[in-house]
Amino acid sequence: MKLTNVAGLLLATGLLSQSYPVNAEVEYSGVFTVEQRFFLQDAAFPEQARAQTSLTVTPEVFYDWNDGYDRITFKPFMRVDQYDDERTHADIRELMWLHAADSYEFKAGIGKVFWGQTESLHLVDVINQTDAVERVDGEEKLGQPMVSASYLMESGAISVFVMPYFRERTFAGEEGRLRPLVPINNDNAVYESEDEQQNIDFAIRWQQTLGDWEVGLSYFDGTNREPLLLVDGAIETNDLLLRPYYQQMQQVGADLLWVNGAMLYKLEAIHRKTDLQSFYAAVGGFEYTTVGVFDSVYDIGWLMEYQYDERDNSFFAPAQNDLMVGLRWVWNDPDGTQVLFGYVQDLDDTNTYSGFVEASSRMTDNWKFTINGYFFSADSPTDPYYVVRRDDHLEINVEFFF
């Protein structure tokens, strides 16, 4: 989003809040984060550093009226990074008006929507663009401009989305780690749609609980959030350019969860069609949780998910025939300490695997820390992790909530 748009939106919310009664209740909150990344190996490229510090701030303003049936949430976000100009960025995570009634919900503005059930991959979840410079796991998303309406019935919730503006994926810059040979250049993005970022995307979703089952079906028609990479020039002639190519796509998705005792079975499956590709992909598995292991207060959750994709391995889709195993260790202490270990093995190539650790705990009511570690292994240049093979890193975040 361009800075002028941001300023316009800020102005608009300022005007909105002034036009309501002075005694109206506005809630302010937010989080401030200091992040330190340590890379375990020397960088693959000379511009990159071994350690990287950055700061983020995410304030939130919330206002409701009409007994809470109408509300506006404004949540801007900004990160300032020591080295990476592309990682230094701002976004409006949320600027949403929501009107709720007994049988319907209406939303207009910028926001985030989550679809799906699995943990290791989110195939069905295609509304928001990934804010890829934020986290390697792709869980951080950019705010998506949208108008949406949900109709809530006995037979489930049906939601329709109209999205008038496309958000480009963020990519690490010249001095950033976790990037290919040259940075992916967003200024030279190519679109299949002649409306480019103004292409109007549509989506529809049905979600329902049926006893022990959670069932979701979705359809999306619009700009694929996941680009292809176009290569111009060559490294030898020093004019190599990687350009993201955003195609149009039609995707049908299904997600399923079944609770059976202490076991949760999860499945997501999609069929995606673009001009160049038409393929199925799926991810499915289980999560089994034991509470109070060995007479302690700890919970241990076991996760296993199998990932399948008809496409060939690529930078954006490494999960062709892969297995994820994970362990969630919840301390049940007042500080809310938990640790998640994960390991993903490519079943076609024993040398391709990745691992991660995510740990977090509160220090006080307002201070929290997280320690994350991400590790990649690849030994052939055709490997999807090859570009990040020297980017194993630890990430320490200290968060202050206000």
Next chain:
Amino acid sequence: MLERKLVFGSLLVGLSVSLLWPAAVNADEAEGLRIATERKSRNSGWEDTVASTTMVLRDARGKESERELRVYTLERADEGDKSLTVFESPADVKGAAFLSFSNTLTPDDQWMYLPKVKRVKRIATQNKSGPFMSSEFAYEDMTSFELEKFKFDYTGDDEFDDQEVFVVEQTPVDKYSGYSKQIAYIDQEHYRLLKMDFFDKKGDLLKTLILDDYELYLDAYWRPHTSEMFNEQTGKSTAMYINDIEFKTGLKDSDLDKDSLKRAR
């Protein structure tokens, strides 16, 4: 502090007396069920409540940590109640919410909403013996009292906190409950639960719940403004204080479902 000591004092008296009872009184299942049914029926017709609650966790050394909760509860006639708990503090979990449909015959249905990722997650309810928000209350202690969930056994009369009480042993029907049995102390005048002993699967005393500061609402419904759960094995405890409670606020089914979970405040 003085109050705490008094509660402890009466707790000790209650315990020592209850230990004498099993030998002296014959079990009476019909009477147990009658008392439980009366307790349930005296607390019906309240429709819905909205409560703001403070939960205080204390570790064995007395170190405290506090959290604020907002609890919406909707009474359902033939099934268990629905409840929606919204976390207001600590700050990092603000906006997280827990939705629970207590069922009489099938396992409860539960969902958790994580505001940061805007995700509603279904929870495996078989793990009902796990702690609720790191407290000494288990998930199964947080759901509504339903007759179908227990077998009852009246074991005698006693006195607790200067009140005449019925002592009823209740055995959970669900094999996944974390308890082998519970002993309920119910006052004979209003059929309110004053104290409950929880026994673990090995049959040892695990926790004691003391309910205090009862207040009468709408001339019919008693609510304890203090509920304190003491873990007798670890020395930890959790107190729940109701700061404010409103009845018959007009909550509807649609205010306590997966869609409203996402916008809970």
